[in-house]
Amino acid sequence: MTEEFIRFEKDPELCQIFISGEVDLSNSGELRKTILGALKTTPAVKVNLSGVEYIDSSGIAAMVEGLQFANSHSKSFYLCDPSPQVRSILELARLDQVFDID
């Protein structure tokens, strides 16, 4: 489970992070560390949410922190392929207007 929870595809210009399964309090800390770590080494980070079945507020917060870090260090941070359920959670807090979503 935790092995597949986060997967990387990295080249010098772009780091893609694939998340799958459920993101909750037990693993959102790991997600947060991964996102912030990736942003420190690459200029652009893309989080692929297609495999996410459930994401809680701490998981969303991890991505907000990623965006905050990216904006203050002039790097780019995108989300892509959110499932309808994830998208509706983002819309609930109107975060769909804040993130760049592909």
Place this chain on the structure above:
Amino acid sequence: MKKDLEQQDTVIEVNQLVTHYGQRKILDGVDLNIKRGEIRVIMGGSGSGKSTLLWHILGLYQPTKGRIHLLGQDIHEISFNDMLKLKQDIGVSFQSGALFSSMSVGENVALPLREFTDLDENTIRIISRMKLEVVNLGGFHKLMPSQLSGGMIKRAALARSIVMDPKLLFFDEPSAGLDPVVASEIDDLILSLRDTMGMSMVVVTHELDSAFKIADKITVLDNGKNLLTGTVEEIKASTNKRVMDLLQRRSRHDKLDPADYLKRLTQENYTLS
């Protein structure tokens, strides 16, 4: 939504709940069965026992008899730590809001995160402000509860109750004392929370409009007993006299006894028999 509700698993189950206040029976064998993703409205006149039922489900009072299962666990048998875990999956929004008056709105919302998670301060701040955005109170985190209006207090209390992403959400009179516009905003919020987060909800209310708008099913309590449980249509079509009274907001004493009425008005030592 309503069709597949029956196939969902049960998240709240109450069996034959009996409770007394002194000698008086408040609840007299109440049953309740609520499915995942369902919004159940509990209605009844004042003194019907609807709030008491809510307090018992939350474990704030000990019943005389009966069993209560939340998310499959018997709340009277489970250990302190399991109960604590269960409480993280439950959000409650009180009639008065019950915001902690010594803390700002933001601190109120953040309190459960501070107490029960190891998240760092930055994450806690983001989550709690996100919840304030959800209830349309973005930017109000610094205000104290005493500076808020009635509708804002209810919304802030709602933000606090969903901060841990609970699976069950309980409301005591969410729209009581609010003007119709604000009340309907809260109803919309309740619906969108269910639709996005898949929460199951129990709403105790006596506001008919709001009940009909949000309910999947309505349970009508009367004198501590289940009078009727059904969908909005079933309740509206009910021919039960008590239910019809409730819907039309008529008084219970439809037939007036003139002699007794005169006594009530004039006798110095009149007591209800």
Place this chain on the structure above:
Amino acid sequence: MWSYQAIERLGFAMRLFWDSFYWLIIGRRYKQRVRLAQVIEQVRVNGFDALPIVMALSFVVGMMLSIQLLYALSDFGAESQVLLAIAKSVTREFSPLITGVIVAGRSGAAIAARIGSQVVSQEIDALKVIGIVPVRYLVLPPLLGLMISMPLLIICADVMAIFGGALFSVQKLDMSISAYMLESFNVLVVGDVLQGLIKSVVFGIIIVLVGATTGFYVTGGAEGVGKATTSAVVISISFIVLADMIASYFLTQ
């Protein structure tokens, strides 16, 4: 009926005391950790903020004692004993009592009002459903706060009362103020000061338990909170005087 209620509340207060220390010791295991910041805040509110009034009143009490003692002892030509009498009576009796009464009026009333209004506004129920044990969150911090701050207040009160006594007595005794103060500290034995400190801790416990108990038993809205506040002060002062007498009896054996 009245006595039944009194016994019930006494039991409730005992239970609060027991529960407080239970959660202090075992709380960490059940995610009911007591925050140090909360305790420090209580030391500040109940101790530090009471310092000016405690010091002012104990100064006045010291002066008052020296007036009375000089008058009474001059009949025997024993004015020189004033210094000893003031030092002993202040440390053993007066500064704990005065401080206890002041803190009961300030903190006891505040604790009762705070908890009482939280009962009325369902904040206690809100704590419970969130999973926070109310005793751990609302009673333990002021309890520890007062158990820490009362002895500190007593030490300041002792010094101020002796100073107040000194100011009035020095010309009759033909001493300098500093010599009077030094001599006072010389005649005191550890037991004198300790007696006052032990009493003050007991008074602190009484103040918090009475305040919290009356607060938790509030019924009937804002008016109930007002009544609880008044009775918290009266009851805790009564218990303080009673406890003082009992403690004096046993500690002077």
